[in-house]
Amino acid sequence: MARKDTIRQLSEHFRQHDILNVVVLTDENVERLYPDYFTELSENVRMDKITVPAGEDSKSIETAVRIWDYLADKQYDRSVFLLNFGGGMITDLGGFVAATYKRGIRFANFPTTLLAMIDASVGGKTGINLHYLKNGVGAFYFPEIQLPADVSLLDTLPETEMLSGFGELVKYALIGSKELFLSLSQFETFPEIKQEHIDFCIDFKQNVVKTDPKDENIRHILNFGHTIGHAIESRSAETGSPVAHGVAVAQGLYYESLLSTRVGLLPQEEWQQIADFLPKHFQIPKFTPEILEKLLPYLRNDKKNHNGTLNLAILDHIGHALPDFQIAESDIFDLVL
Numbered sequence: 514m515a516r517k518d519t520i521r522q523l524s525e526h527f528r529q530h531d532i533l534n535v536v537v538l539t540d541e542n543v544e545r546l547y548p549d550y551f552t553e554l555s556e557n558v559r560m561d562k563i564t565v566p567a568g569e570d571s572k573s574i575e576t577a578v579r580i581w582d583y584l585a586d587k588q589y590d591r592s593v594f595l596l597n598f599g600g601g602m603i604t605d606l607g608g609f610v611a612a613t614y615k616r617g618i619r620f621a622n623f624p625t626t627l628l629a630m631i632d633a634s635v636g637g638k639t640g641i642n643l644h645y646l647k648n649g650v651g652a653f654y655f656p657e658i659q660l661p662a663d664v665s666l667l668d669t670l671p672e673t674e675m676l677s678g679f680g681e682l683v684k685y686a687l688i689g690s691k692e693l694f695l696s697l698s699q700f701e702t703f704p705e706i707k708q709e710h711i712d713f714c715i716d717f718k719q720n721v722v723k724t725d726p727k728d729e730n731i732r733h734i735l736n737f738g739h740t741i742g743h744a745i746e747s748r749s750a751e752t753g754s755p756v757a758h759g760v761a762v763a764q765g766l767y768y769e770s771l772l773s774t775r776v777g778l779l780p781q782e783e784w785q786q787i788a789d790f791l792p793k794h795f796q797i798p799k800f801t802p803e804i805l806e807k808l809l810p811y812l813r814n815d816k817k818n819h820n821g822t823l824n825l826a827i828l829d830h831i832g833h834a835l836p837d838f839q840i841a842e843s844d845i846f847d848l849v850l
């Protein structure tokens with residue numbers, strides 16, 4: 514969707530809902546690249562802007578306090594509208610501020626990274642990190658309007674950030690659309706990200722979230738690849754050689770797909786298609802018993818596990834996943850290649 518369509522849609526929304534004051538929340542990188550993205554909106558509403566430093570460190574209680582203070586100092590009441598313009602850090606932080614300022618104000622996300630377009634900006638999970646506890650404090654709180662993404666914003670996104678989002682895009686293909694998986698697999702190099710890829714992920718996530726808004730059952734399929742992915746990410750960070758989030762997710766997708774075959778659900782030929790595809794774009798480590806032994810404590814950390822079992826989403830076909838599949842901890846050692 515082009516910028517002018519977004520402006521038109523937002524203007525119409527503000528007019529219909531009597532919104533007069535809009536505060537844009539963004540980070541320094543996005544502000545530097547797109548300082549005037551929403552300027553035309555000021556023809557009809559009073560626009561204000563808060564810019565926070567870029568990076569995960571800003572997803573903190575200190576930044577939330579700064580934003581609450583700013584809104585309060587400017588005497589914004591509950592009718593103010595917050596427009597989160599940035600990646601997942603901004604949409605999580607801004608959503609949390611919106612959920613809590615004066616017990617909740619209206620907001621929308623306008624995502625600028627691939628990860629935020631297809632995942633973070635959708636689904637109502639908002640939050641900040643508590644010291645080292647990722648997303649330690651937060652709330653389910655939904656945007657008033659879901660805006661279509663502007664794929665041209667990705668032209669300026671650094672390659673590592675594109676790769677991070679691409680890991681999530683592959684996840685959506687694996688759990689939701691064999692057609693998307695097959696279309697992505699045609700490429701030997703990084704595929705061009707199209708509006709229809711993004712729209713598919715948004716629709717798919719919205720439908721899942723509608724059925725299970727509080728993440729109690731079916732929504733767990735969205736965690737496919739993330740149980741092992743998070744274990745890899747956490748361990749690599751602690752050992753001082755961090756693996757980027759999207760790469761860890763892709764590695765998790767690879768091994769959770771293998772697991773799906775080893776437990777007798779995903780047909781062998783479909784596993785082979787995944788095994789041929791992922792290493793073209795991501796480095797996949799070879800799991801040894803020693804590596805798995807070291808990952809096990811991180812896998813155990815997941816709150817859904819108990820008494821020597823691990824609980825994770827699993828594939829029964831490319832394009833379809835099941836939530837909450839229980840495996841014995843020892844089954845993880847079947848992942849030795």
Ligand SMILES: NC(=O)c1ccc[n+]([C@@H]2O[C@H](COP(=O)([O-])OP(=O)(O)OC[C@H]3O[C@@H](n4cnc5c(N)ncnc54)[C@H](O)[C@@H]3O)[C@@H](O)[C@H]2O)c1
Nearest residue numbers: 542567600601602603625626628629632633638666669670
């Ligand atoms: N709420 C959810 O459902 C959900 C889901 C997945 C991830 N998340 C959260 O999302 C966050 C990660 O999001 P992210 O990967 O978007 O990171 P991010 O928001 O930190 O953005 C990554 C970097 O890209 C820059 N950037 C943003 N848009 C740009 C553009 N168009 N051009 C150039 N640079 C740009 C940012 O300034 C930043 O430096 C994490 O905090 C994670 O917990 C939330």
